[in-house]
Amino acid sequence: MQSLTLRATLHHHQRRALLKASRRGGKGGRTMVVVSSSMASSFPSSRTTGPSKSSSSSFFPSSSIGVSQRRALLTKATFYPKSSSSSSSSSSSSSSSSSAARKVSARAESSSSSSSLSTFAPEAETSTTRRTRLKRVLSGVQPTGSIHLGNYFGAIKNYVKLQDEHDAYYCVVDLHAITAGGHSPKELEESTRKSAAIYLAAGVSPDKASVFVQSHVAAHSELCWLLNCVSPIGWLEKMIQFKEKARKQGEDVSVGLLDYPVLMAADILLYNADLVPVGEDQRQHLELTRDIAGRFNNLYGGNKWKKRGKNEKSPSGRYRGKDVLIVPEAFTPKSGGRVMSLTDGSAKMSKSNPAEGSRINVLDSPDVIAQKIKRCKTDAVEGMSYDDERPEAKNLLTMYELCTGMSREEVLNECASMRWGEFKPALTEVVVNHLKPIQERYEEIMSEEGYLDSVLEQGAVRANEVAEKTCADVRDAMGFVHRKSRYPSM
Numbered sequence: 001m002q003s004l005t006l007r008a009t010l011h012h013h014q015r016r017a018l019l020k021a022s023r024r025g026g027k028g029g030r031t032m033v034v035v036s037s038s039m040a041s042s043f044p045s046s047r048t049t050g051p052s053k054s055s056s057s058s059f060f061p062s063s064s065i066g067v068s069q070r071r072a073l074l075t076k077a078t079f080y081p082k083s084s085s086s087s088s089s090s091s092s093s094s095s096s097s098s099s100a101a102r103k104v105s106a107r108a109e110s111s112s113s114s115s116s117l118s119t120f121a122p123e124a125e126t127s128t129t130r131r132t133r134l135k136r137v138l139s140g141v142q143p144t145g146s147i148h149l150g151n152y153f154g155a156i157k158n159y160v161k162l163q164d165e166h167d168a169y170y171c172v173v174d175l176h177a178i179t180a181g182g183h184s185p186k187e188l189e190e191s192t193r194k195s196a197a198i199y200l201a202a203g204v205s206p207d208k209a210s211v212f213v214q215s216h217v218a219a220h221s222e223l224c225w226l227l228n229c230v231s232p233i234g235w236l237e238k239m240i241q242f243k244e245k246a247r248k249q250g251e252d253v254s255v256g257l258l259d260y261p262v263l264m265a266a267d268i269l270l271y272n273a274d275l276v277p278v279g280e281d282q283r284q285h286l287e288l289t290r291d292i293a294g295r296f297n298n299l300y301g302g303n304k305w306k307k308r309g310k311n312e313k314s315p316s317g318r319y320r321g322k323d324v325l326i327v328p329e330a331f332t333p334k335s336g337g338r339v340m341s342l343t344d345g346s347a348k349m350s351k352s353n354p355a356e357g358s359r360i361n362v363l364d365s366p367d368v369i370a371q372k373i374k375r376c377k378t379d380a381v382e383g384m385s386y387d388d389e390r391p392e393a394k395n396l397l398t399m400y401e402l403c404t405g406m407s408r409e410e411v412l413n414e415c416a417s418m419r420w421g422e423f424k425p426a427l428t429e430v431v432v433n434h435l436k437p438i439q440e441r442y443e444e445i446m447s448e449e450g451y452l453d454s455v456l457e458q459g460a461v462r463a464n465e466v467a468e469k470t471c472a473d474v475r476d477a478m479g480f481v482h483r484k485s486r487y488p489s490m
């Protein structure tokens with residue numbers, strides 16, 4: 001049995017190569033991927049509560065190594081680390097003298113060294129690499145207000161789940177956060193950093209996923225503009241979220257708010273995302289993204305694209321003649337896709353609700369959580385049930401289920417006979433216990449100067465590399481003149 005040691009210093013290209021090798025292991029003797037014991041651990045979840053399942057496979061776990069240690073590792077794994085890749089490849093080979101291990105190391109090294117930071121030199125993506133590449137995931141949360149249990153269970157928890165088996169990109173969508181108009185610059189800055197720290201505290205690993213700030217990748221704004229010009233205004237006017245918000249804002253409603261879904265489409269399409277983890281409220285925006293991608297491909301893809309260039313290949317190195325943009329799928333959890341308000345079981349939990357008591361924020365203290373649950377809306381029925389006629393009971397039982405990781409049946413076995421007076425303290429306990437390790441890691445991350453910035457910088461570099469390629473293909477397909485210095489070979 002061959003043994004490869006995964007090191008936290010590996011760049012995700014290298015990790016991908018190692019994972020592929022481990023999957024192919026069956027053919028020539030089994031290959032086992034071993035997580036180095038100094039890295040392997042799980043979150044300190046002593047009870048059934050806490051995000052233990054999703055995080056146990058994390059090999060950048062904050063509980064086993066301190067933030068400073070992680071930061072040191074992260075700094076070592078500098079962007080496209082020629083030097084660190086060679087050191088990691090030598091350590092891989094030393095941990096196993098097998099030729100398979102050496103091949104993997106060599107592939108990992110060549111893939112990392114083919115990336116370039118300072119100049120845009122597109123790495124050719126052939127039809128084979130496209131077919132075999134890991135599925136890609138992209139998602140984001142707006143840095144407005146506080147991240148609540150709806151954002152966490154509807155989206156962020158799935159970021160953590162999906163990062164193990166996917167090429168993951170998670171951004172804080174600060175450009176979206178200003179679409180409501182009249183934002184506070186100070187709050188935007190604070191909330192952007194806070195949101196990124198919550199991703200990490202919840203278990204998103206910078207070693208598995210690229211975590212970045214949307215405005216750090218200029219291609220989001222550029223692609224939004226290009227897509228604006230293929231998106232009929234009627235499609236945007238039909239968006240439920242636009243209609244609801246526009247109704248509240250009256251004449252002050254900004255062009256940005258109408259354009260919000262096109263920017264979201266740009267976020268997704270830039271990364272050729274296959275999957276987009278979102279709550280149910282975003283499914284309509286995902287449908288629109290699919291429509292925009294389809295329309296773009298019809299207008300400029302396929303044979304029309306093929307005829308655009310003298311060379312067979314596009315600026316990013318893909319063959320012209322296919323779809324320019326990949327049509328994505330939404331990934332919505334069965335439980336948690338729509339967490340409801342504490343004060344009205346028929347309305348979704350939302351950051352924009354002026355009633356603070358309507359939501360539980362991920363960073364709320366135990367006392368605040370207890371107060372909010374104590375005051376939440378109930379009904380006059382005895383006992384607890386997942387009954388559509390009892391939206392509050394159904395919502396709070398679902399919350400119990402999500403915080404404990406129990407099945408519906410298990411929750412009912414435990415709680416069906418409880419009265420509200422008994423259920424509320426039990427719910428408080430599981431919510432507090434679930435959020436405790438996240439809050440502790442959040443504090444650790446925020447207190448470590450420079451750590452968050454280095455993660456965001458690394459994420460932006462990786463994201464820019466992918467986004468620039470897609471944008472270059474889109475410009476190419478639409479007929480924009482190539483800038484010579486950018487594509488010397490064209």
Ligand code: TYM
Binds near residue numbers: 139282336
């Ligand atoms: P935002 O910040 O409003 O919401 C972030 C994520 O949280 C989900 N969500 C919920 N899920 C379950 N129950 C709730 N009560 C609840 N409230 C919110 C949202 O569905 C979302 O997944 N438009 C996006 C931000 C965005 C985006 C993107 C997402 C911009 N570009 C590209 C994915 C891909 C939004 O709703 O943010």
